[in-house]
Amino acid sequence: MPYSRQTADKSGHAEFVRNPDVQAFLKQCTYLREPSDSEAGNIVASYSPAPAGQPARLPEFVVASDASKSDSPIGDKLPSTQFGFIKVSHVLIVMAKYQELIDPKSRFVDPFKVAEMHRNAQPITFVLPGSNIKYHNAPTVRDGFRKAVYDQLAANRRTGANRIVLSETLLMLNDNQLPIANCPSVTCKKEIGHLVFTVQQPTHPCPHCGKTVYVTDWLRLHEGISDFGDNASAMTRMMNAVEHLLLGAFMLEMLQGNPMALTKVAFVMDGPLALFGEPAKLHPRIMKLMHQVNEKLARLGQEPLLVIGLQKTGIVMDHGRLMQRFLEKAYPRQGVLRVIDDTYRNDYITGSDDPAENFGHESYYGQDFLFKTETGRIFNFALPYPFAAKDGSRADFAARKVELARYGSLLERACDLIRYFELDLYSDAIVPVALAHRHASISLEPGGRVLDLMAREGLR
Ligand SMILES: [Zn+2]
Structure with a gap:
């Protein structure tokens, strides 16, 4: 196998290749497909021009969210002791005000004025017990964790007359009642499917062991929790x-209170439109809510709500960065787009021998796209699947979810929004997400130390 790489890199790759054993091994190898620029050429040819509004179609408000967490053990003694701190920030950008911050010629944004927008941000924080912590003297970390999840999700997260109570949002997303099949206590696990959890009755004592079961146990977040393990x-x-x-809470409130307001706003989420692990079963509920919102808007003669999931990292983004120079060469100063259908994902990104019949069937409620902007930057964004549910066969859904016409004006509006906010200042991010991220970031040093100290003080 020919190997012509000349430059040594930090990992000592070249040094390895000079090793006689490695040389002997390489002589026994051939490529499946010889790496070449024509391979990239085939991929590049499958991209198409990115739609653009004339003029750009922008919302009046952008709400961007970003979350961060800190869960490193406190102190260095054993057993390892851990808390989880979660912080979710939202930044509201009023487009008319934002416009005033930009120099139309240089597209330069005044950083001091941008910093002022942080004052609009309302971080929401959650504190959870991790290893070796008994919350409210619960017999196990897991039982305490269940109670803490309930206490924090059942708390009103707003001041004044308004409410955001996420345990109620969870119920509203599930037609206001949730069954829980089995008692979540490790020592019980008996069948309790006849109990129904509602806003009026969000907890029940287990009829078998007497422990309290919380509506939020439905999320099964506690299942990964152990007494002394890393949680x-x-x-x-x-x-x-x-x-x-x-x-979901924002959408529900606007849908019920003032659905026309949804025509003016765009939501930008940090990360894919998906829920992973135990809470993944929430994803079809959010998908259904989005569909309800869009049906309501259609009845009012309006276009669908713009919700974008923007991924700064991950394998789709890695692939996008790899493709960036080929795309820019093939389409200089032109915006191009590719829907990441399952074939593309499998052939060029994940490379599975046994691809899923419908990628993300258990977790995703949005479709990934790769977008190279006119300025040569790459973005991986997602739009909600334009369906109420993933009905029909998996293969059928996999085909329907990538039919671009179903997304209506959303593709054009998503591209316009990304173009408007892309800036040199924030690589691979757009301004609203960067702002939210800056707000949500829990820096481990020295800021994280403060959190550790607070936790220790609270333990006394
Ligand atoms: Zn029980």
Whole structure:
């Protein structure tokens, strides 16, 4: 196998290749397909011009969300002791005001004025017990975690007369009642499917063991929690669930209170339109709500709500960065777009031998796209699937979800929004997400230390 790489890199790759054993091994290898620019050429040819409004079609308001968490153990003694801190920030950008911040010639945004917009941000924080912490003297970390999830999701997250109570949002997304099949207590697990959880009755004592079962146990976030293990992944699931529940809460309130307001706003989520792990079963509920919102808007003679999931990292974005120079070469100063259908994903991104019949069937409620802008930047964004449910066969849904006509004006409006907010200042991000991110970030040093100290103070 020919190997012509000349430059040594930091990982000592070239040094390895000079090794006689490696050389002997390479002689026994051939390529499946010889790497070439024509391979990229085939992929590039499948991109098409990105739609653009004339003039650009922009919302009046943008709400961008970003979440961060901190769950590193506090102190260095054993057993390891852990709290989870989750912070979700929303930035509201009033487009008319934002426009005033931009120099129309240089597209330069005054950073001091942008910083002022942070004052609009309303971070919502959650604190959860991790390993070795008994919340309210619960017998296990897991039982305490269940109670903490309930206490924090059942708390009103707004001041004044308004409410955001995420346990109620969870119920509203599920037609106001939720069954829970089995008692979540590890020592019980008996069948309790006859109990119905509602806004009026969000908790029940288990008829078998007497422990309290909470409506929020439906999310099954506690299932990843152990007494002394690292509970970081449960915190990630919680963060993911909270972000999407908050989006659900915003949409529900506007749908019920003032649906016309939904025509003026765009929501920008940080990350894919998907819920992973135990709370993944929430994804069809959010998909259904989006569909209800759009049906309502259609009845009012309006276009669908613009919700964008923007991914700054991940394998689709990695692939996008790889493609960036080929796309820019083939389409200089032209915006191009590709829907990431399952074939494309499997052939060029994931490369599975046994591809799923419908990618993301258990978790995604939005479709991925890759967008190279006129200025040469790459964005991976998602739009909600334009369906009420994933009915029909999986293969059938996989085909329908990539029919671009079904997305109506959303593709054009998403591209316009990304173009408007892309800036040199924030690589691979657009301004609203960057602002929300700056607000949500929990820096581990030295800011994270403060959180550790607060937690320790609270333990005394
Ligand atoms: Zn029980």
